[in-house]
Each structure stands twice: as C-alpha cells, then as structure tokens.
Amino acid sequence: MAQLNDNPIRVGLLGAGTVGSQTARLLVEQKDELAARIGRPIELVGVACLDPDEVDFPWIDKSLLTTDTMKVATNADIVVELIGGTTVARTFVMAAIESGASVVTANKALLAKYGPEIYTAAEAKGVDIYFEAAVGGAIPFLLPLRESLAGDKVTSMLGIVNGTTNYILDEMTTKGLQFDDVLKDAQAKGYAEADPTGDIEGYDAANKAAIMATLGFHTNVTIDDVSVEGITKITADDIAAAAAEHKVIKLLAVVENGEAGVSARVYPALIPESHPLASVHGSFNAVFVKAEAADDLMFYGRGAGGAPTASAVVGDVVAEARHIAQGCTGPSIPMYHELPKAPIGASRAAFAVRFLIHDKPGVLAAIAKEFADHGVSINGVNQDLKPTMTDPGYDGEIQQLRIVTHLTDEVTLRETVEAVRTLDFVTGEPSILRVLD
Structure with missing residues (x-):
C-alpha cells in the first residue's frame, strides 16, 4: 500500500x-x-x-x-x-x-x-x-458523458430531470386530480417550493438541457437556446386521455444533434407505458442516451435531496x-464545434391535440378540413372521452375531441390549431402534446 x-x-x-x-x-x-x-x-x-x-x-x-x-x-x-x-x-x-x-x-x-x-x-x-x-x-451521468462516451458520437438525449414535476404528474395520473390540487399538496408535503415557478414552468429542466447539449455535442449551448414549455396547462382530462391510449405524460428534456442543427427543448410529452421512462416515478430522474456505437443507454437514480x-x-x-x-488535471470540456441551432420550425413530431367542442353535426368535418388545408395528416380521432369542463355560454352538450397527427412540424401544427380555435363551435383552450414512440 x-x-x-x-x-x-x-x-x-x-x-x-x-x-x-x-x-x-x-x-x-x-x-x-x-x-x-x-x-x-x-x-x-x-x-x-x-x-x-x-x-x-x-x-x-x-x-x-x-x-x-x-x-x-x-x-x-x-x-x-x-x-x-x-x-x-x-x-x-x-x-x-x-x-x-x-x-x-x-x-x-x-x-x-x-x-x-x-x-x-x-x-x-x-x-x-x-x-x-x-x-x-x-445519478452518475455527466462523467460517463464526458469520459466513457468520449470515443462515440452522441446523437440525442431525453430525460426526466425534474423530480417536482414528475411527482405532480404521477399524482395526477394515479389519483385523477387536477394540477392545482396536486401542487398544493406537494407544497404542503415539502415536495415543491413555495414558489414552484422554476420547476413547473420547465426552467429547471431547461437549465439541465443546456448543460446536456453542451457536453453531449461539444458545442456552446446556453439557457437562451432552450425552448421551454412547462406542465401548468396539463389537466385531468389530458391524463385520462393518455391513459385510454396506454400512454403517460412526462415532462422531458430533449436534446438532439440533427441535420438542421442542435436543438434543446423541454416539454410535456405522451410516451407509451412500455417506454423505460414511463416507469420513472416520484423524485427519481432518468436520462435516455442514444449514441452511434453504444446505441441506447439509460441512467437512473435519485434526482434531488x-x-x-x-x-x-x-x-x-x-x-x-x-x-x-x-499532479495532473481532469477531463476538459471541449467545445470545438460551432454547430447551428435548429429553429423550432425544424422540429417534427406527432402531436395529440384535444379540443372542447359544441356537440352538433358537421363539427368533425369542419375541423378535419382545417387540418387538411394546412397539410397536417390525421392519424386518429377519439370522441369517446367525456370532458370535465363546461361552457357557461352554451346550453348544449360539450364534447371532447382528440386528434392525433402523423409527423408534422410544430409551426404548421400550431397554425392549424389556431385556425380551428376561430371556429364558433370550439370553446376553451386546446391542449397540444407531442407523442413519442
């Protein structure tokens, strides 16, 4: 010795x-x-x-x-x-x-x-x-990213990197509660801060996404380059609709190095119950890494405390x-690439859009026409889910209409949704969620 x-x-x-x-x-x-x-x-x-x-x-x-x-x-x-x-x-x-x-x-x-x-x-x-x-x-994640994968090319990472939002979505899923009720309970139990904005609006996860992209792709990525969407608009209806399709909603940090450049995004998404990230519960975190040679890797553990x-x-x-x-130094953090940042419009995904509509003839046809006019292909439609909302200005029945698209770019999808919102039989705020395989 x-x-x-x-x-x-x-x-x-x-x-x-x-x-x-x-x-x-x-x-x-x-x-x-x-x-x-x-x-x-x-x-x-x-x-x-x-x-x-x-x-x-x-x-x-x-x-x-x-x-x-x-x-x-x-x-x-x-x-x-x-x-x-x-x-x-x-x-x-x-x-x-x-x-x-x-x-x-x-x-x-x-x-x-x-x-x-x-x-x-x-x-x-x-x-x-x-x-x-x-x-x-x-979770021992960043050191393997810096050293163990130094001889490989990381192409993408997606992860659950905020325990507070993961806990809230879990409680909404298992108990059928609304977001505000779960948040108050989480604050009472000390699982959420008195001011939870950084967590529930996705900013905490966005900070981590910037770090992941910088290390994974060897390029300069800061918080200003990250697109952020939190979970405050997720409702019990969204959770129920996901469950009906054998999916769960998770807040994901997603970084990719694609043909259009580097992208770093945080958003709630629908993932299949069979996906490894679907089984990450409570304050636990997990990151799913895809590399050219190593293929798929997953890192899992306590994300806070x-x-x-x-x-x-x-x-x-x-x-x-x-x-x-x-008498030596540790691994450096090389940022030798000056990679372009992919515009939001370059991001393509399948989307699940939920509308609240007045239940009367011709509604589905009119909405489908708007999607067709904007070049967005519809993969599936679900009209069986009953909403929890009502429209005080409408005496008839409110119907929940859920449309799942084929791959499309986000800009076109949101333009389509805005066009549908102008129709006089659409009420409330549409819900838009990405769908991951």
Whole structure:
C-alpha cells in the first residue's frame, strides 16, 4: 500500500444549506476513508454562509463558519459552490478559478447561463470544473458523458430531470386530480417550493438541457437556446386521455444533434407505458442516451435531496483531489464545434391535440378540413372521452375531441390549431402534446 501524503488538500465550501450541510457531513465523517482513496487527506478549511448563528450541525466546526465568501473562495485548493443563483455565484466561481482553485458545483442555472465562459476560464488557468450534481442529482451521468462516451458520437438525449414535476404528474395520473390540487399538496408535503415557478414552468429542466447539449455535442449551448414549455396547462382530462391510449405524460428534456442543427427543448410529452421512462416515478430522474456505437443507454437514480445530491458533489471533490494528489488535471470540456441551432420550425413530431367542442353535426368535418388545408395528416380521432369542463355560454352538450397527427412540424401544427380555435363551435383552450414512440 502506498504511503499516505500528510499534506492536506484544502476544500472551501460556499453554502451551508440542505446540500451544503450534507456535503460537509460526508467530507468530515468519511475523512479517513476519503484520505485512503485519494492518497492525501482532505481538510475542510472554511464554510461560507449568510448567518453563522443559524448553522448548527455537529459535524461543522463553528470556527469554520464565516460570512466572508470571497475569502473562502480564494483560499482553497478545491472550492465547492452551493449557494445557487447566477450573478453572485459566477463572481465567486471566477474568483476561485483566478486564484488557482478547481471548482465543484451543483448549480445548473449558473452553468446553463455562464458555463462556456467558466469552462474556458478554467482551462486557461489549468484548473478543473466538476458538476455531476447539476443534472440528475445522485445519478452518475455527466462523467460517463464526458469520459466513457468520449470515443462515440452522441446523437440525442431525453430525460426526466425534474423530480417536482414528475411527482405532480404521477399524482395526477394515479389519483385523477387536477394540477392545482396536486401542487398544493406537494407544497404542503415539502415536495415543491413555495414558489414552484422554476420547476413547473420547465426552467429547471431547461437549465439541465443546456448543460446536456453542451457536453453531449461539444458545442456552446446556453439557457437562451432552450425552448421551454412547462406542465401548468396539463389537466385531468389530458391524463385520462393518455391513459385510454396506454400512454403517460412526462415532462422531458430533449436534446438532439440533427441535420438542421442542435436543438434543446423541454416539454410535456405522451410516451407509451412500455417506454423505460414511463416507469420513472416520484423524485427519481432518468436520462435516455442514444449514441452511434453504444446505441441506447439509460441512467437512473435519485434526482434531488440533500444526501443524494451531496453524494455526487463529494464524488466530484474526490475525483479532483485525486488529480491534485497525482499532479495532473481532469477531463476538459471541449467545445470545438460551432454547430447551428435548429429553429423550432425544424422540429417534427406527432402531436395529440384535444379540443372542447359544441356537440352538433358537421363539427368533425369542419375541423378535419382545417387540418387538411394546412397539410397536417390525421392519424386518429377519439370522441369517446367525456370532458370535465363546461361552457357557461352554451346550453348544449360539450364534447371532447382528440386528434392525433402523423409527423408534422410544430409551426404548421400550431397554425392549424389556431385556425380551428376561430371556429364558433370550439370553446376553451386546446391542449397540444407531442407523442413519442
């Protein structure tokens, strides 16, 4: 056995919240085991927080707590950024890199907005940037993407990367509840934030999609390049219609490198009950990767939570500490491609469109004519589902009409739906969902 080098590797921790406190716990409680794995001990030299008096964990030495975040960021070998946000976090991360420290972060919003700038700065300074926990929590996904698939060409990835929305859709599916009711319940149980906007509108997943596309396709993709659609418009009627077709609705992050260029999108979609992602429930996450040589791969695990996320963070700390102990650097993040961004109109898919209509003769024929006039081919029609909505201005029966299309582009599909909406027998807000095989 090689003799242990007693010279410690200094770790500075920015943030002592849910993930930060659990990261400190793993570093302190496992220090002997980690030292044996690395060949040198790890020493936690500072913990930056907003109010040291509110941080009370037996594994965090009170003398390490400070409000001087910049001091911690510039006086360590490895800086772990867990404060969240973008502007302030960027300042401290760039300062850490400039001081010669490598950085570990779980901050997907930071990387989605400033990732290419941070990666370039780290490479220029000869330090490393690790962020396994930024996508998929505890799932070991990004490192295989960076290293194990380095000899392959990744063509697409789709995944469930937000546990809050996955939980909400699961509850709507199993209990037949409306979105607002499930959201309130999720907030009461602590599964959703008091302000859930980032989750339910798809922004959290969009940040992760930008990171996935950058790493997978070796090109510069930021949050501004991601098309986002959340789950706030999903109703119990949508869930019931999906179940009738042996499908489920999932919020997906989808990145593709196709003929028209790179696309990164977040949207709710219908997937068959037999698809591997259909069995991903609750706070679990999963990413389905397609590569030219490796073919189909799936990564699955806990997508959130203090301890699971801290596990990925500490894994990154250990990886970087090993590089420091060996006098080398880790894998770079090459962005050598200047790939075009595919326009939204280039995206082709099958769609399921649900209309609420006044039940009277000629309605189906009129709607079918609009689809034909716009060049959208209809694959199937379902009129058997009963809606939960009513139209206060109409005394007759309200019928739910669901149309599934063949492949078409999104721009044409939405133009078709808008044309149908102008018909006087159509009421309410149409529902549009992509259909994945």
